Amino acid sequence: MSALVNRYSPGVLALATRILADRAEAEDVTQETFIRAWKALPTWEPRAKFSTWLHRVVLNLCYDRLRKRRESTMAELPEQVDMALRPDDALDQSERVGAVEGAIAALPERQAAALTLCALQDHSQADAAEIMEISVEALESLLARARRTLRTVLMERSEA
Amino acid sequence: MTNTMTDARLIALIEAWGADANAFPETERAAAKSLLAEAPDRFADELQAARDMDMLLGGLPAVTPSPALTAALMDTAPKARPQRRSWLAAIPHWPTVGAFASLAIGLAIGLGTAQSGTTAATEDAVDTLVYAALGFDVINYSQETAQ
Numbered sequence: 001m002s003a004l005v006n007r008y009s010p011g012v013l014a015l016a017t018r019i020l021a022d023r024a025e026a027e028d029v030t031q032e033t034f035i036r037a038w039k040a041l042p043t044w045e046p047r048a049k050f051s052t053w054l055h056r057v058v059l060n061l062c063y064d065r066l067r068k069r070r071e072s073t074m075a076e077l078p079e080q081v082d083m084a085l086r087p088d089d090a091l092d093q094s095e096r097v098g099a100v101e102g103a104i105a106a107l108p109e110r111q112a113a114a115l116t117l118c119a120l121q122d123h124s125q126a127d128a129a130e131i132m133e134i135s136v137e138a139l140e141s142l143l144a145r146a147r148r149t150l151r152t153v154l155m156e157r158s159e160a
Numbered sequence: 161m162t163n164t165m166t167d168a169r170l171i172a173l174i175e176a177w178g179a180d181a182n183a184f185p186e187t188e189r190a191a192a193k194s195l196l197a198e199a200p201d202r203f204a205d206e207l208q209a210a211r212d213m214d215m216l217l218g219g220l221p222a223v224t225p226s227p228a229l230t231a232a233l234m235d236t237a238p239k240a241r242p243q244r245r246s247w248l249a250a251i252p253h254w255p256t257v258g259a260f261a262s263l264a265i266g267l268a269i270g271l272g273t274a275q276s277g278t279t280a281a282t283e284d285a286v287d288t289l290v291y292a293a294l295g296f297d298v299i300n301y302s303q304e305t306a307q
Contacts, residue, residue, distance in 0.1 A: 001234065001237035001238070002234060002237075004237075005230060005233045005234055005237070006230075009225045009229070009230060009233055010222070010223065010224055010225060013223055013224075013225050013229070014222070014223035017223045018223075026223075027225075027226075027229050030225070030229065030233070031229075031232055031233060031236065034233045034236060034237070035236050038236060038237055038238050041238075093219070096216070096219065097219065097220055097221060100216050100217065100219070100220060101220065115217075118177075118183075119178065119214075119217045120217060120220060125185060136185060140172075140173075140176040140177070140185075141176070143176040143177065144172065144175045144176035147175060147176070147178075147210075147213055148175065150213065151209065151213055154216070
């Protein structure tokens, strides 16, 4: 069990963190994901790779959380990150990281998921598409839109 | 798409997958690389923009679970139960035991079948033949024996 935790928890937590932009909530989702995994393991049938299945679970849990956030008018919005991208020499690394992370978190959830799986994690195109239950073509479309949006947002902020 | 690559398609690939052609879909990779090598200047702007974005994304720190989270995940994991030693486990070498058991059962069934298959009537007929061959009259012999 510790091998599974060590192997998969970083990817699961990273995906949840990028999509939810809330570390505490991402940790909750990670725990929930593994609890589901433990329950599923005894009757596990390898219709999909375990990694694919696990990432699909965490994605769906994140989508649920985001939907509940949207539905709840009383919910507090996560702290907005200053996405300003100033010239390189004026922007230290932590600010730059904060800006990019904030911009990713502001993306539509499926774009954030596609970008995280493909550009920030080592998932193959086929794996990422399978996790998201879409075609590689649809994945490509999400990625292109994500990168375009990210670039636009970061440039607008840097010009502001 | 495997052999032909248009400028528009290559730009779409760069915008989606980034500046590194090795990240492009495998079926289009060779054609894309070929077009890039053929006219690198034509795609310089797109490549630069993609490279900048790749660098920003690559500069994000890895998200790592805290020791507390790892411990919490392990706490929720099912614990391995101590294995109960079955009395069957005390019998060594199951294949050998099985082979001997099969042999014994086979012999028992075989012998039983052979004995029951030799009916009393068959035995009587054989006996009559043997006694006749030896010069005995079975009926008289039986009566004499009885007396």
